[in-house]
Amino acid sequence: MATARPLVLVLEDDADLAATLTRTFREHGFDAESLGLVRDLERRLTQVRPAICILDMNLPDGPSLDVIGRRLKADAIPAIAMSGVWTEVSDRVLGLEMGADDYLLKPVDPRELVARVRAVLRRSENAVVAEATVARFGGWTADFRAHRLIAPDATEVELSASEVRLLRALAARPRRVQTRESLMEGEDGTGAIAFDRSIDVRVSRLRAKLREDPRNPRIIKTIYGAGYMFAPSVDWSHDDGGGGES
Template identity: 45%
Template sequence: MTATTPLVTILDDEPAIRTMLAQTLEEAGFRTLTFARATEFEAALRTHSPDICLVDLSLPDRDGLTLVHRLALEQGARVIIISGRAEVQDRVTGLELGADDYIIKPFDPAEVVARIRARLRRDAPGPNTGNTARFGPWTAHFDRYVLEDDTGQETPFSHAEGEVLRLFLDRPKRLISRQAMQEALGGAAGESFDRAMDVRISRLRTKLREDPKNPRLIKTIYGAGYIFLGDVSWGPA
């Protein structure tokens, strides 16, 4: 394996799960680093930049959901939660806080590999390969996960919010249905996905200083989906 091989970090306090996931992922061609505690994991992030973070919610030294939110917002990390918490509200909360996917224990290791590969494929360069998109008074920097207004003030967004924003910016002035969003962004269709999308779009509107009663950029077409109304230009960072 080389430094260009995708790196997956595994944070779980169960040794058997860490070993099983590491072996399965390495056999599938990934590099891995494993951690039993959040403090060790966070220390490693100072010198490593993982492509995917697998995070258990039940950690001995940190609240898993708080960690997921910080990873997604401050690090712009791709986060997949692996948890024994199977309630719909737990899944919704994890996705609302910025996780990209949620896998329930017990799981088939092959499913984890498939979800990781699907996530990396979705993040591969699309028709607009630049890191910067400009629309109205805004510039979205996808290399730094920040929105910059015309005065230079910056507002961070999570990787998950960035996926939704990029979907809109790739398809300006075109209707994007809920089904199209689910197909583009992945995850199981259903209540948890719909609610997570509602929260991410609401947060994007807030960061774009939209009037929630009359948004100018991200319009809801009730019963059909969404349309992004801005003119978009792409370029390098």
């Protein structure tokens, strides 16, 4: 099954620029839609949850600052604001203070905007992961606070402290290859993983608790000559993983 592409909503009343930006985003692995009015964005946000919004600061039906401060910030949706070169510095500062994650002056280089979107999404993703206590993937739930795994059949398995750190490090970067060195150094930002034995042994034990077929693992895959990859997508949250004491 194909992985859903992150949705970018582009609020821009310049039709040519909007078309260029949406085309560029689609060429770089995103889904993208353009909207020309603030009220169109408001309506669309009741129907979809985008990964990020790109907002022209001045639209025919009013400024988009209110959307950033009232709607996107409340829903924790990242936003990048854009405006013309004549915009006052105070306006740019206000945009950031209202909750925009970045600010660009026009004319905008579409490739730079894509790079900035990716940077904002990485920061947003890392912040969510750093604060989360629960990860759900492939029918499993990992409750890191309680040091336990909950299987698809609702049975529970205890995790050691080192297994919690390893699983969290792997799940923090799904579908990305992580070297043994990076896992040992704790590059996911959750702190160093101090192993007194090899990463391979720890991965093997974790796979056993995840009921993996050692000849064909589906969750923690070995990328020969490179390291490991956490294959399923991950849903992070702050609850206790579905009941029980934590």
